[in-house]
Amino acid sequence: MALHSIDTREARFTRVYEEHLETIRRYVWRRDPELVDDVVAETFLVAWRRVDDIPENAAAWLIGVARNVRRNTRRSARRQEAVSARLADAVPPLDRGGAPHEAAALGEALRGLSPRDREVLLLAVWDGLDRASIAAALGCSRANVSVRLHRARRRLEGSLAAPHHDLGARIALAPRRR
Amino acid sequence: MMTDHALDLLRRHDPAAALPAADPGAGEELRRRIAAARPQASPARRGRSPLVLVVALGIALVVGAGAVWAAGALSPTALFRANPNGEGTKPGDLWHQHVIPATVRRAATIRIPHVGAVQYWYARTRTHGWCGALQLPDGVWLGTGRNPLDAGGTVPGCYPTRAQVNGQDPVYVLNGFDYDEDDVDAAGQGGGFWRIEYGRVTVPGAVRVTDLVSGRTARVGRGGTFALALPFPDRYRLPMRLVAENARGKVIGRS
Numbered sequence: 001m002a003l004h005s006i007d008t009r010e011a012r013f014t015r016v017y018e019e020h021l022e023t024i025r026r027y028v029w030r031r032d033p034e035l036v037d038d039v040v041a042e043t044f045l046v047a048w049r050r051v052d053d054i055p056e057n058a059a060a061w062l063i064g065v066a067r068n069v070r071r072n073t074r075r076s077a078r079r080q081e082a083v084s085a086r087l088a089d090a091v092p093p094l095d096r097g098g099a100p101h102e103a104a105a106l107g108e109a110l111r112g113l114s115p116r117d118r119e120v121l122l123l124a125v126w127d128g129l130d131r132a133s134i135a136a137a138l139g140c141s142r143a144n145v146s147v148r149l150h151r152a153r154r155r156l157e158g159s160l161a162a163p164h165h166d167l168g169a170r171i172a173l174a175p176r177r178r
Numbered sequence: 179m180m181t182d183h184a185l186d187l188l189r190r191h192d193p194a195a196a197l198p199a200a201d202p203g204a205g206e207e208l209r210r211r212i213a214a215a216r217p218q219a220s221p222a223r224r225g226r227s228p229l230v231l232v233v234a235l236g237i238a239l240v241v242g243a244g245a246v247w248a249a250g251a252l253s254p255t256a257l258f259r260a261n262p263n264g265e266g267t268k269p270g271d272l273w274h275q276h277v278i279p280a281t282v283r284r285a286a287t288i289r290i291p292h293v294g295a296v297q298y299w300y301a302r303t304r305t306h307g308w309c310g311a312l313q314l315p316d317g318v319w320l321g322t323g324r325n326p327l328d329a330g331g332t333v334p335g336c337y338p339t340r341a342q343v344n345g346q347d348p349v350y351v352l353n354g355f356d357y358d359e360d361d362v363d364a365a366g367q368g369g370g371f372w373r374i375e376y377g378r379v380t381v382p383g384a385v386r387v388t389d390l391v392s393g394r395t396a397r398v399g400r401g402g403t404f405a406l407a408l409p410f411p412d413r414y415r416l417p418m419r420l421v422a423e424n425a426r427g428k429v430i431g432r433s
Contacts, residue, residue: 010213017209026194033193041208048212068344106191109184114359114373117330125188139343141273143265144333147323151330157184 013051016058017044023127024062030126032070042069060133063123067137109159117152120145251317251324254299255282258309262322263335272343275303275336282309285403286376286396292369293327293362296320298376298405301336309336312360312374312405320360320374329371331360341380354381354422354431357404375420376405381431384422391417398422 021040028039043066047054055061110118116138123129123137131149135142252260258277267274278301285300294315301309311334312320314327321333340356357377364370379387379402387404388395396406408418422431 013213014209017212021205022199025200026197029197030193041212044208045212045215048215102187103191106187114331114361116332116359121188125185126192126194141264141267141333144263147321147333148330151323153185155330156188160184160187 009051012054013048016047016051016054016062020059020062023059024066027063027066027127028070030122035070039066039069057133057136060129060136063127063129063133064137064139105160109156112159113152113155117148117155120148121152121156124149252319254284254301254311254313255279257299257311257319257334258282258301258336261309261335263333263337265335272338275305275307275309275338277301277303277309277336285399285401286405288374288405288407290362290364290369290372290407292364292367293372296362296374296405296407298374298403300378300401300403302401303336305338305342307336307338307342308356308378310334310358310376312376314362320362326366327362327364329361329363331373332358339380353433354379354384355420355433356380357420357433362407371410372407373410373418374405374407375418376403378402379404379422379431381422383424384430385425386423388421388423390419390421 021044024043025036025040028036028043032039043062046065046069047062053061113121119138120134123134124131129137131142131145134145134149138145255277259279261275261277264271264273264275282299282301284297286298288296288298290296296315297313299309299311299313303309310332314320314325316325318325318328319334320328321331322328323330337358355377357375359373359375362372362374364372375387375389379398384398384402386395386398387406389406389408392408394406394408396404398404406420420433421429424430
């Protein structure tokens with residue numbers, strides 16, 4: 001029986017791992033590319049240890065674990081003066097493939113969001129989570145996610161259109177891509 | 179429509195868009211190494227983790243936002259009873275908190291130029307969580323979107339503690355803080371942009387909370403409560419770092 005149980009658990013872990021490795025890898029890459037290998041490994045190690053706790057919505061659960069692993073890593077890093085300032089105002093590194101002025105304006109707009117609002121927005125837009133999954137990943141209510149998402153979108157729009165952001169203003173006034 | 183453009187822009191700059199898939203061999207090697215670690219015993223005799231409860235909650239929630247948001251000027255007790263933050267939760271859920279009315283109290287008052295006195299209300303819940311909310315001078319609650327000064331932040335109401343949410347997580351970090359934040363934009367009244375950090379210091383012996391970036395401080399009140407307003411000349415740059423200090427000035431908690 002014990003052997004059967006271990007086999008079942010390993011099979012379940014393998015399924016979760018294969019289905020969600022890329023999701024978690026991309027989630028971490030978007031935020032902490034330099035930590036991706038460590039955070040991914042630690043996240044799935046937690047998943048293996050707690051394989052019986054993994055719910056049906058495994059992606060949201062895994063992102064919640066990965067988020068905690070990232071924060072733990074960051075908190076450890078914060079003890080080092082050299083990196084603390086950089087981490088305090090961290091904004092995800094943006095894809096360099098687009099126009100440079102777009103990336104600059106977008107980075108500025110993202111910095112204008114509170115960390116929580118930014119996180120909700122990026123989980124929705126980049127990671128493709130629905131509101132229930134975001135609530136699960138962040139450990140908050142769905143109503144809270146709805147309000148944060150609404151405000152984050154509004155503020156992103158507002159800051160891209162802000163008159164004192166020349167680059168942002170140019171982008172906001174540019175024709176929309178069809 | 180502008181939002182569509184902003185979100186489209188954000189999608190175009192996804193840092194992972196060009197990330198190649200993981201090398202299959204390396205991925206399999208990692209899986210083997212992890213699975214070779216001894217798993218924990220079956221959790222049959224221990225409770226479900228808070229994270230799992232939260233996940234289950236997230237899946238089970240029914241969209242219900244709306245009704246209590248209309249209650250922008252409720253009394254503190256009525257607000258906590260309505261618990262906008264827990265809207266849509268079910269009895270037994272971690273986020274389904276019930277305020278203990280006798281514990282509702284004003285924990286702090288903050289004066290913000292061109293805004294006036296903002297009150298921080300606090301209460302405890304039956305399941306050892308806590309309630310928090312910031313009230314503007316006209317009685318409207320921050321985080322409900324019912325006042326032009328309200329620039330976003332945490333929806334008011336009652337919450338489980340940080341420890342209740344993450345306490346059983348292997349990577350949960352005790353830092354001595356359990357707090358939320360709301361933004362006030364007083365530019366329309368000739369003032370500035372403020373972020374109010376409010377909540378509880380959970381490490382014993384704290385008497386003061388200090389933001390190391392601005393140097394601003396707030397007194398820690400009964401039950402570890404605090405509220406600290408931080409001015410941000412540029413609303414798009416919001417650096418802050420809170421520490422809790424004891425009576426001798428020693429840092430005993432870091433947010």
